[in-house]
Amino acid sequence: MRAAVLAAALFCALGVLAVAQGQQKITVTFPPPLVQFKNGPNLGVAQANCLVCHGADYIYTQPPLTRAQWTAEVNKMRAAYKAQIADDDVPKIVDYLLSQNGKP
Ligand code: HEC
Numbered sequence: 001m002r003a004a005v006l007a008a009a010l011f012c013a014l015g016v017l018a019v020a021q022g023q024q025k026i027t028v029t030f031p032p033p034l035v036q037f038k039n040g041p042n043l044g045v046a047q048a049n050c051l052v053c054h055g056a057d058y059i060y061t062q063p064p065l066t067r068a069q070w071t072a073e074v075n076k077m078r079a080a081y082k083a084q085i086a087d088d089d090v091p092k093i094v095d096y097l098l099s100q101n102g103k104p
Pocket of ligand 1: 035049050052053054058059062073074076077081082083084085093097
């Protein structure tokens with residue numbers, strides 16, 4: 001038993017040595033970070049409600065939307081995807097969205 005443990009330890013040590021001598025270079029590329037919200041009115045409310053399921057890039061990659069369209073979008077998140085957003089927060093979030101990617 002003891003010999004087996006020793007043999008295993010030696011085997012592992014040799015393995016580590018072999019890798020170290022090989023000087024293998026391993027490159028790991030991480031995906032780019034999710035786009036965060038930029039500063040604007042009610043930033044905190046938007047951050048708390050709209051970054052739970054996806055990144056801020058979802059907002060910035062849309063074409064500019066009107067107030068009615070952004071309101072519909074927020075309501076779609078609630079109805080279709082069950083986002084837990086309080087009624088009072090909807091107009092605050094829409095104000096924020098309009099400041100970021102809105103059209104009159
Ligand atoms: C409960 C999870 C959840 C929350 C919270 C959430 N979304 Fe989404 N959202 C989704 C899902 C799921 C999709 C569709 C994903 C896909 O198609 O890749 C989506 C897609 C979108 C899109 C792309 C267009 C579309 O209609 O599919 C926009 C814009 C968007 N969300 C905005 C928002 C905004 C603004 C908020 C905050 C009010 C929000 N989301 C909060 C789940 C959520």
